[in-house]
Amino acid sequence: MSRLPLALILTASLGCPGDGAGGGAPLIINHSTPECVVFGSGFPSGFDVLTSDGGEAAVAQFSPSAVLGLDLESEPPRLLATQGIPDLPEVPSSVPNVTRVDSDSDGLSDGELSAALGFRDQDPRTGNLRAISPEWVALVTSGYEQILFLNPQNGLLRRARISTPPATVDFDPADWPFWPAVASNPLRSGFSTRACVYATGLTDSNGGAIGPEPRCDGVRDGFFTGFTADVLPIGDQIFVATSNLLRSSRAQFAPGTVLAFELDRSVDPPLVRPNPVKTIILTTAYNPTSLTSYTTPLGRELLLVGLTGSIALGTGPDLVRTDSAIDVIDIATRELIATIPLGLAGIGFSGMAIDPTQRLGLLGAATRRALFGIDLAALDDPDLGLGSEPLPIRLDGSVSGYPDARVFEASNAFELPKRPDGPSDSICTTQTSVAIQGAGRFVAATDYCDGTISVLDLELPASRSTPLDPSRVLTLDRVINATDPIIDTASEIRAIGRIVIRPGTPGIDFNGPDVHFTAGIPKGAVCGIRIDAL
């Protein structure tokens, strides 16, 4: 008989000193479920895998701003860095003996540069991040609106050459005040996402007309982009979504925008510049919060823009003020070719999960215990958006000759179960996020308030032309109480955010946990849990 099992049996039979049950001795947790790495502040703002085997990931720490690379094979996850991970660098400010953050490495305080250019004096606040390579992530920051480059292996800033194109019909350098002079091409660790947007007939999410912006040309109707929400590097392009919040208390947003940048990785250091043609794309609905790339079976590359719609502050039902949608942009032409309206869904911020057959796209929710979904086969037509029809084409069954791409929308959402001992919906408005296992074996959906992960079975028809039946696509398999719910008596890790599932077969392709998620209370954490793995 092996000594270890025997020792475990004896230990169990003799009682476990220090389990905290009988007195003041501390509780000792050898292998907790989940196993978490705990770091700086609460609420990690971004989380993305770095490697194709899912063994490494990067997480964005909100305060102090930092990117931490993690080895997910380890239990709990471990830092990839072999040296101390530094804070963002600081430079002397205009106030004597006071240093301020200079994240983009231009030698100037970010906040003071903002103020000097007519914007609010704000330091960068980290948001979502996306991997460009295992050694390079693009990190969203707002306040000081930009995309920052860092190396998640050591937490250090990375530099690229930032280039401002000469003026074209679509691009005026004067509309990009944080960009360097044309042809100067300095080395920077970030690039600004502040830009003037012009269009006629612009209205905000409350129906108010948007007039000229004094800091832009002051003549044409327009606004400055702000509240950078997501970034997505695709090949030689980088797309950025800005949600353009105007006023929180009124749930007031300017129209959403997607900005297009070119990324030249054939040179060292790489070069980034605004794409001088079709630089800014206006979205059909308000508040773009996520970007997802999708390639059709015939190889057409599309950008799927998750539009949450306007959401009011507070808790409880009815926070969603305007419709959600998925906008479809042809990456080659940067043309907005289609939109999939989802009604007052309030789709989540974590992006779309796509099944391995590329048929179903699933989204979480920002204010309810539900999932939403679209049928990606509706985008298969290689001529979609290339004809003479007005663009974007609505793919909700209302346009003759075009399919209805909606599977789960506002009035027909996939409802997730409520945890019996979770907080009431009136005091905790939940958020959900979703991931699909790489071979389609299961779907995992998180619940922020309840601390649960719902494990769902996925059933898709063999034929791509067979319509998806919303009542059969997803079925609830089980609910895992992954963390404590957000209730006053809870003390353990809780407030689940984003979730990822490792590709491959547990026990063969990897030995660690197969599912990882972020948590925000009492401190920020990344936790591993075994759902399909033993």
Place this chain on the structure above:
Amino acid sequence: MRHSNRRTLITLILAGLIALSIGPSHAGALDRATDHPPRLDTPTDLQGLQSFRARGSDPSPPRELALWSFEGTRFRRLATTRSTSEGEFDFGEHPIPIGTSEFHVVVVGQEPDRSHGIQIERRLPGPIVIASDSEPLEITLIPALVEGALRIYDAHSGRLLFHRVIDLHSPRGQWIDLEAEGLSAQSDWFSIEQILDDGRRSRPTLLRLPDP
């Protein structure tokens, strides 16, 4: 007598099982661990860093060691490694959580205790202020930890102007209308801090209102 013999027999069997399960080498290791515990080096100069190197010396190497953190009422195992024959160990880099953190190293198989740990103190950062350019008097405060309360002071006089308990259920931060709360009428320069349930206070975040 018969009962006594049976008790003795059971005791002997149990003792044998325990000896079998632990083994002489492991028992010796436990003795060595107790007598010569491994010790973490106290990190120096962590200013400006988000992580620290958990390494130190082991007087009875080589052996398997475990790194633990003590989190208020519980120990949580963070990592394992093996000390080198030269008597050194290195668990690599580990994040420095906010507040007071305790880290301990013990021989694998032993329970951690607080007798040989190190403490790392990281002061709570000030709340982060998020505001749009179009409405400077409406701010969202995001505290570093979702705990305690937010306080706003007049930065000129130090007078407390505002106090609000942090809402645990609000993932999008704590929204405050400086005008509606009467704050913008009282000052143009604010110092904002978070105070935790145990009384610890964050660094101040300074907020100066833009000129009207």
